[in-house]
Amino acid sequence: MDAELPLGLLLSLLALLIIFSGFFSGSETGMMSINRYRLNHKAKQGDRAARRISKLLKRPDRLLGVILIGNNFVNNLAAALATVIAIHFLGESLGPFVATLILTITVLIFAEVTPKTLAALHPERFANPASFALAPLLKLLYPLVWLVNLVSNFLLKLLGVRPDQHRQDNLTSEELRSVVNEAGNLIPSRHQAMLLSIMDLEKITVDDIMIPRQEVVGLDLEQDMDCLLKQLRHCQHTRLPVYKNDINNVVGILHLRGALRLISAPEPTKGMLVQETREPYFIPESTPLQTQLLNFQKEKRRIGIVVDEYGDVQGLVTLEDILEEIVGEFTTDVPNNQDDIQPQQDGSWLIDASATVREVNKQLDWELPTHGPKTLNGLILEYLESIPDGNICVSFGPYRIETLEVKENLIKAVRCWEITAPRRRLPRPRKKWGATD
Structure with missing residues (x-):
């Protein structure tokens, strides 16, 4: 025992x-x-x-x-x-x-x-x-x-290791993106999309979202005063660029508040119109949206004129355009009440060729190349390396784009569809890549 x-x-x-x-x-x-x-x-x-x-x-x-x-x-x-x-x-x-x-x-x-x-x-x-x-x-x-x-x-x-240098638990942007994607039900899908959009701001430049110069609505001081006042009375925008004869000669930005004072004046003149404008704010076209959002906040601005490396005006961008990249469209564009992308009964899409490639990819969940031309018109012309004499059809991987209207050295409208094939990420289109009918 x-x-x-x-x-x-x-x-x-x-x-x-x-x-x-x-x-x-x-x-x-x-x-x-x-x-x-x-x-x-x-x-x-x-x-x-x-x-x-x-x-x-x-x-x-x-x-x-x-x-x-x-x-x-x-x-x-x-x-x-x-x-x-x-x-x-x-x-x-x-x-x-x-x-x-x-x-x-x-x-x-x-x-x-x-x-x-x-x-x-x-x-x-x-x-x-x-x-x-x-x-x-x-x-x-x-x-x-x-x-x-x-x-x-x-x-x-x-062995060359410093134990006193502690590893910092910092996340890169790509690691943070993975965390957001893998959050699942912990973060609502709408909030996930907004967080991912915020992280994408550093990859997108102002020329990706700007309103191109041919679509900019402004006041030309070369017109007579009656035409300018009529344009102000029917204007759908809060701020308008004011220029002389050409958009490259921007005088300033006119706010609608100043326009109301001008319209109510007994004898409005162009000099009074110029006095109501604010000095224009110019933005390089390669500025990332993340930087430009901070610049808008710093400069107390809501609209900027986008210029290229030669100082020529390429378009304009607003604070609302950047915010819509984060939260999606939240305003109604009255002048453009017709969608640029319209579905057809045969499964194809009728698209205005001035629509940006990013907009098409976002709405249709496609993967057209975005690291080249910004619009469908530019994408097709870069691929063809010439302006087509008539309607043609080009192929970008599983996507087919058929031109419907070519006018004034521009492709105005196209019909697009995706063939039934496995999805794959596309490289930048080259001269010999794809097919032309």
Whole structure:
């Protein structure tokens, strides 16, 4: 009986050591796998466990040191006890071998794979309770942990690694995009689209969304005053560019408030019209939308004249145009109440060739090339390298574009459709790529 009691205690102690080994193994995986952003959010909200875990993770070398010291201590002690128990039953010749084999399998299953897998799947469930034990244990074993870290950090420095330079948990724009896409039901789809659109602002320039110069509505000072007043009375826009004879000679921007004062004047003159204008604000065509949005805010502007590298006016862009890139269209364009993209009964689409390629891709979920010309007219003309004499049909991968009207050196209208083929991302069109009918 006296001989059996110590043996029972040894077996109980061995089982307890295996449990401790599983605790340290799971704590290591749980601490290192926990979501740092969710942890920081909870810590800022006052969660004590989150604050305690964040404090431990500020020095991962110390955290890993105390975990590994504890894990190695219990594993070595468990190996010694298992050897004693095995020798008791099998003798000194066979006992150590059997103890090593059985303990290796036991530790691997119950103290390594199982707790680490569980901690990887549910890191917070392991990290929260583990922090209660690891925090005081770190203080208790701090001298030993400090010594171990001192030697370890010295070896890391010999390998060219600086342990004092902590890795920053910063996300790149593409990583943040993946986080938003993988958020699932945590973020409503509408909000996901808005977040992704905000991140796309740095890839889109003002010439991608500007109103081209041939579509700009403005006041020409070369016209007589009666025509200008009539145009002001029937204008559908809040702000109008004022120019002399040509849009390149912009004098200023007229707000509708100034136009009302002008119309109500007894004898309005062109000089009074110019006085009501504000100095024009010019924007390089290659300015990213993200930068331009901040520039609009800084300059207290809502409209800008887009110019190319030679200073020629290419069009204009408004603050509303940039905001619509984020939230989608939220205003009604009265002058353009007819859609540029109209579905047909045969499954094709009747499209105004002045429509931008980005607009077509967005509405039809297509993948026409966007890193070249901005409009369908420009895309077709760049591919053909000439202005067609009559209607033709061109192929861009799975997409077919048939011209319906060619007038004034421009393609006015086209009919587009997608052939039944697997979707694939298109390279930039080249001269020999595609087919012409």
